[in-house]
Amino acid sequence: HYSTTSAYSLRAKRTSGGADVLSANVTIAHETIYNVVGGFKLQDAMSGIVVQNCIIMSTAATGNLLNIAALSIAGLTLRNCVLWMPNNSGNAILWNGTSYTLAAWMTAVGNALGCINADPLFVDAAAGDFRLQAGSPAKLAGYNSGITTDFANNARHATTPSIGAYE
Secondary structure, eight states: OSSSHHHHHEEOOEOOTSSSOOOOOOEESOOESSOOOTTTEESEEEESSESOEEEEOOOOOSSOEEEEEEHTTTTTEEOOOOOEOTTTTTTEEEETTTTEOOHHHHHHOOEETTTBBBOEEEEEGGGGGEEEEOOOOTTOSSSSOOOOOOSSSOBSSSSSSSSSSSS
């Protein structure tokens, strides 16, 4: 449910001989992705990819929070995610080869349904505690994905679950 060190990317599947097979109808939900080198990447031909109720955050001063290639955009929906890169005052999103700041991307791109550009207010991210503090913008701000328990096996709110790995 959460990743803190390795690259987090989704690629089209490979068949024998190296040909691409379309990755289709994949939902990535209730993930907490923190300080992943290279950011969250989607590349290759994909369709029906849904990223919902995820927290994607980096404390880096440079780099990309999201890196979405052109072939991945057509079938992509980002819904009710918290995106936060507080130490990067420059471009944090690479979308179809164009760099954006978080704020500019959220107004320019129509794929970010209900996404939030704000501090998720983790209890203690530096110590690996990704539970949400009271007052977190991620609390009860999610989309009903049908997932009934969180990473700690606690019940999720039935209609408006919290965003991220923890309720």
